[in-house]
Amino acid sequence: xxxxxxxPAPVVSDPKPRQRRLMKDGRPRSMFSIISMILLCIIWxxxxxxxxxxxxRSRDDAQSNGWWNALFNPFGTGWxxxxxxxxxxxxxxxNAFLNGIVVALPATxxxxxxxxxxxxxxxxxxxPGKDLLFIAIVAVMVVPIxxxxxxxxxxxxxxxxxxxxxxxAVWLLHTGFGMPLAIYTLRNYMSTLPYSVVESAKxxxxxxxxxxxxxxxxxxxxxxxxxxxxxxxxxxxDLLIAKLFLNSGNSTVIVKLQxxxxxxxxxxxxxxxxxxxxxxxxxIVFFALQRFFVRGLTSGAVKG
Amino acid sequence: xxTATDTVVAPQRRDPDDINRANVPKIVIxxxxxxxxxxALGNLFLAFGYYPQWFLDNKILIAALALIGGVGxxxxxxxxxxxxxxxxxxxxxxxxxxxAFLLPGFGLIAxxxxxxxxxxxxxxxxxANSTEYVGLANYKDIFGSxxxxxxxxxxxxxxxxVPAITVAIGIIVAVxxxxxxxxxxKVSKSIIFLPMAISFVGASAIWNLVYxxxxxxxxxxxxxxxxxxxLGMDPKTWLQISDGKxxxxxxxxxxxxLQVGFSMILLSSAIKGVPDDTLEAARIDGASxxxxxxxxxxxQIRGTIVTVFITVVILVMKVFDIVYVLTNGRDNSDVxxxxxxxxxxxNSQAGRASAIVVVLLIAVLPILWYQVKTFREEQMxx
Numbered sequence: 001x002x003x004x005x006x007x008p009a010p011v012v013s014d015p016k017p018r019q020r021r022l023m024k025d026g027r028p029r030s031m032f033s034i035i036s037m038i039l040l041c042i043i044w045x046x047x048x049x050x051x052x053x054x055x056x057r058s059r060d061d062a063q064s065n066g067w068w069n070a071l072f073n074p075f076g077t078g079w080x081x082x083x084x085x086x087x088x089x090x091x092x093x094x095n096a097f098l099n100g101i102v103v104a105l106p107a108t109x110x111x112x113x114x115x116x117x118x119x120x121x122x123x124x125x126x127x128p129g130k131d132l133l134f135i136a137i138v139a140v141m142v143v144p145i146x147x148x149x150x151x152x153x154x155x156x157x158x159x160x161x162x163x164x165x166x167x168x169a170v171w172l173l174h175t176g177f178g179m180p181l182a183i184y185t186l187r188n189y190m191s192t193l194p195y196s197v198v199e200s201a202k203x204x205x206x207x208x209x210x211x212x213x214x215x216x217x218x219x220x221x222x223x224x225x226x227x228x229x230x231x232x233x234x235x236x237x238d239l240l241i242a243k244l245f246l247n248s249g250n251s252t253v254i255v256k257l258q259x260x261x262x263x264x265x266x267x268x269x270x271x272x273x274x275x276x277x278x279x280x281x282x283x284i285v286f287f288a289l290q291r292f293f294v295r296g297l298t299s300g301a302v303k304g
Numbered sequence: 305x306x307t308a309t310d311t312v313v314a315p316q317r318r319d320p321d322d323i324n325r326a327n328v329p330k331i332v333i334x335x336x337x338x339x340x341x342x343x344a345l346g347n348l349f350l351a352f353g354y355y356p357q358w359f360l361d362n363k364i365l366i367a368a369l370a371l372i373g374g375v376g377x378x379x380x381x382x383x384x385x386x387x388x389x390x391x392x393x394x395x396x397x398x399x400x401x402x403x404a405f406l407l408p409g410f411g412l413i414a415x416x417x418x419x420x421x422x423x424x425x426x427x428x429x430x431x432a433n434s435t436e437y438v439g440l441a442n443y444k445d446i447f448g449s450x451x452x453x454x455x456x457x458x459x460x461x462x463x464x465x466v467p468a469i470t471v472a473i474g475i476i477v478a479v480x481x482x483x484x485x486x487x488x489x490k491v492s493k494s495i496i497f498l499p500m501a502i503s504f505v506g507a508s509a510i511w512n513l514v515y516x517x518x519x520x521x522x523x524x525x526x527x528x529x530x531x532x533x534x535l536g537m538d539p540k541t542w543l544q545i546s547d548g549k550x551x552x553x554x555x556x557x558x559x560x561x562l563q564v565g566f567s568m569i570l571l572s573s574a575i576k577g578v579p580d581d582t583l584e585a586a587r588i589d590g591a592s593x594x595x596x597x598x599x600x601x602x603x604q605i606r607g608t609i610v611t612v613f614i615t616v617v618i619l620v621m622k623v624f625d626i627v628y629v630l631t632n633g634r635d636n637s638d639v640x641x642x643x644x645x646x647x648x649x650x651n652s653q654a655g656r657a658s659a660i661v662v663v664l665l666i667a668v669l670p671i672l673w674y675q676v677k678t679f680r681e682e683q684m685x686x
Contacts, residue, residue: 023485033483040477041495044561047510048499050527054513065523066530067513102367106374113378118409127402131683133410138679140417142672144622146644146661148416150434150654151423166353171370176416179409208401209386237503239625240645258505261512261629275509279502286501290494294569 055083055272062269083273093256093274100252100281102167103242104235107174111231112224114175115182119220120212122183123190124198134187141180148173149244156245165247173241178231185296189223190216226296229289233282253278327391334388341384345377378408421665428658442659452660455638458552462623462639466556466563467616471609473560474567478575479597481568493572497565504562504625511558512630515542546636555626555637563619567612574608575601614671621667640664 023029053067058078061070070077088094121127122134152173156164163169193216201211217224242252257278260271286293351358352366359366385404389397431438446452477496481489499507516526517539524530529539543551578601586596602609624641631637633646640660648657 025486027483029485030483033480034488037477037480037484037488037492040480041492044496044499044564046527047514047561048502050513051510063518063525066525066527068527068530098363102363105367106370109371110374110378113375114409114412117382117405121402121405125402125405127399130402133406135676135679137413138675139672140413142618142668142675143417143421144641144661144664144668146622146641147424147665148420150427150648150658151420152416154434161350163350163353166356167366167370168349168353171374172412173416176412179413180417183409207386207390208405209383233501237506239503239505239628244649254503254505257503257509258625258629261505261509271509272513275506278506282501282503283498286498287494290497293500294573297566297569 330391337384
């Protein structure tokens with residue numbers, strides 16, 4: 001009964017299938033695959049499960065023995081919501097959660113808006129320098145964002161525009177950093193759209209602006225959703241830009257969480273609750289939009 | 305191509321004299337609208353920063369207005385820009401239109417990526433607060449410092465291990481999942497993929513718990529130490545052990561744990577895209593499953609393997625959050641991006657920090673060149 005990935009599996013169309021259990025779709029059931037995948041899934045889940053369980057344990061319990069004890073002996077453990085209450089009240093995580101949303105929504109939508117027009121031009125218009133400009137996009141995708149910190153802190157800081165610390169600074173930065181990838185992804189998708197539709201609209205006298213809004217933008221929606229999912233997770237989970245360009249009143253969950261990680265000893269029980277709060281929204285987005293997310297990744301997402 | 309059709313078709317539909325003449329009202333309204341919109345938008349966005357009290361200090365209101373202002377404003381901007389260009393004589397307008405569509409996107413790229421790159425290179429030749437040029441002093445400093453070479457060494461170690469292991473586990477998981485039932489495949493893939501949604505900081509918090517250390521006399525809270533003590537050994541402060549680069553290796557585990565999902569998803573769709581008849585043919589020739597895997601499947605998914613590998617390489621080169629949060633470079637675990645951060649913000653050495661980024665920038669150049677080369681080849685084959 002033990003079949004491994006290495007032994008030759010009988011071909012589906014084999015006239016005399018060997019004695020082994022088949023799955024609904026007629027393929028042989030591979031016990032080796034099933035057992036190894038279950039093991040892998042357990043290994044992959046355990047660390048997160050540990051965090052989740054610990055976040056609901058009282059401080060004393062969490063420090064006296066491992067989180068698995070709470071699972072084996074659920075009635076001997078002091079379960080509590082206190083960590084969540086405290087981290088929201090004391091560490092200001094509720095406010096930070098709100099900040100995260102305020103930062104992430106515009107920083108997700110704005111780059112799509114600008115990138116869509118550029119992608120349209122790259123796909124449906126001909127102009128001198130087109131190839132060169134698009135190669136520039138491919139190139140800047142790889143540039144590490146660290147290059148931007150000192151110059152941008154000077155430009156947006158008190159000696160420049162004086163908007164460093166405000167949401168607007170972070171919106172601008174994420175819009176700029178997300179732009180190459182957005183243009184690249186959208187252009188790749190748009191080049192799969194039927195050119196004839198655009199052509200016939202043009203013959204009917206439609207302007208490019210009309211063609212963009214009425215035809216191309218709606219058709220490119222899947223690609224836009226794919227990029228939006230990617231960008232949302234990226235902005236929400238970002239530490240560097242939020243840490244450097246937001247003042248403490250505006251800072252995001254991730255920055256607060258990093259602060260909690262720095263405090264050893266007391267406050268450890270808040271850390272687990274805080275970490276879980278920081279993961280809730282991206283996980284919801286992830287599960288709801290997994291299809292788009294996968295499409296975004298498969299469309300060749302390389303980001304500097 | 306498109307311009308050719310325009311010049312052929314358009315004159316039949318419109319009065320030929322009309323389109324080659326400038327439409328002055330359109331130009332004026334377009335230009336005026338452009339300036340007005342840009343001015344209003346600029347002021348609105350600055351007001352969010354300068355006078356939050358105008359918006360009752362309400363974050364949600366500000367975000368909503370930013371979204372409406374940003375998206376609507378951008379649409380309005382393009383609308384006026386379009387009107388302005390349409391007002392121009394036809395030949396001129398056809399030529400300018402594409403650049404007008406590119407302008408906002410490229411403007412942002414120029415401001416946020418190209419200008420800073422040049423400025424950073426510039427700062428790397430200047431002193432700690434960028435007020436005076438110091439020639440190559442910063443480069444001499446960093447190349448003469450032990451910490452810098454240690455960070456480079458660590459980065460190289462990360463580069464040597466993380467991308468390759470991520471790809472390898474990704475392939476294994478993709479192949480195994482492919483052999484499960486449809487339902488099983490979906491669920492197991494989701495589980496492996498899930499860490500992609502978790503931030504580096506969140507992942508560090510999760511694994512901090514795995515690597516946690518309690519005194520020998522106490523019951524171990526960390527999973528790893530619990531296993532080790534069960535095996536009869538003493539608990540260890542894992543992230544402080546630099547022998548054999550153990551602390552770096554343990555942090556690499558976190559990044560691999562995060563990235564395998566991405567690698568698996570891409571490779572899985574590539575493996576599913578391998579045509580069945582090539583596999584069938586190999587089987588008929590008597591190839592074993594292992595031979596089929598290495599000689600038939602792997603060559604056909606090489607492109608995807610390279611894509612995944614490069615994506616992880618770029619990520620690893622600037623790995624920061626995990627190291628910053630867990631060790632901050634202590635016990636010989638520093639990496640380039642963390643060294644940069646500490647030079648810049650803890651030590652206020654903008655010059656040296658910029659020099660470190662320039663080194664990073666030079667290190668990504670081969671990848672940049674490769675990306676451009678692959679892109680051009682793809683374009684030729686289209």
